[in-house]
Amino acid sequence: MQPDPHTPSCNSRDAHAYHEEAHAETVLLEQQLCFTVYAVSREITKLYQPLLKALNLTYTQYITMLVLWELRETTMKALGERLLLDSGTLTPLLKKLETQGLVTRRRDRRDERSLQVVVTEAGLALQEKARHIPECLLQMVGGTPEAADDLRLRLSAALDILRNREPIINNVNDV
């Protein structure tokens, strides 16, 4: 009993329960968790912008530097796993950071596939200027570290669920 393969089913026995009342009902944007997360993420990035502009960094470049300030030296693969970004995003980004003199890029001699990324002296110097950004952000929104941490822990749990989703539901199509 395979449904139209072009229309993925969510394969839920409970989906039935929703069907009746869902008919002709409107899904409100503001009641969607996804939209709220999406909107919050963009608003936070806008909040960062004036602070990061002083460092001549974008937000993505900034979080990349956060990892580099911590590790001093790493690989693109490790960076990607940490930032949840792939080479399609990181390759041009790291090249940009290299032209700005903040990092160096070179192949690992042990394994020529691997790209080593090392923060430069100028890159380390930038850490000093970035030091107060987290507390500045907190202050800009008027929140407490505790409230931010509480929200972050909840989102962090959600992120784990999103990322470690069981392969059982892996294929959306196979009912």
Added chain:
Amino acid sequence: MQPDPHTPSCNSRDAHAYHEEAHAETVLLEQQLCFTVYAVSREITKLYQPLLKALNLTYTQYITMLVLWELRETTMKALGERLLLDSGTLTPLLKKLETQGLVTRRRDRRDERSLQVVVTEAGLALQEKARHIPECLLQMVGGTPEAADDLRLRLSAALDILRNREPIINNVNDV
């Protein structure tokens, strides 16, 4: 002791309190609320993708259609206020939806500056196919509507703070 004028200060009397312990300390990516929100947002979008692919919509096109399914007819300005997006994003997006036959675009005769956006029959028909997406998402992550709502309300409060940044401080926790 005036700091570098090129480095915006967060202008806080309390910032002092952080200064001592922040010295030479590493800011961990995973402890940053901003990064968690950013990562969750992207993971959710990836979760949507297989479902939206069946409708031939991107996530941004989908939330635009959500508003249009609700209002049937609106303006770009109103859409932008609802979605928190500007014409730079919406103009090409709506043109795309128009070429797909889901909406029509025309100037308001009362005010030629305004662009009216109306959902077509084909656009309305698509709502049927999209009806189960929210419940599918919930099921994919194995969460309850209550847990999702709880998280959404907290983020929603955060979003209000981010957008209306008033000196009036609302605590994220007393929603």
Added chain:
DNA sequence: CCCAATTAAATTGCGCGCAATTAAATAATC
């Protein structure tokens, strides 16, 4: 009525994100 100010969309340019593909190096298998 005229002119400046405001408003709404469109345009331009840049930097992501990410799917999909390619290329090269290494590992695994026989």
Added chain:
DNA sequence: GATTATTTAATTGCGCGCAATTTAATTGGG
């Protein structure tokens, strides 16, 4: 040791997001 499979980056292409600018229409004040 040759062949195949896997791993790692780089590349390509597309669709956002958004700052900044431009264009056109409307409004408001004199």
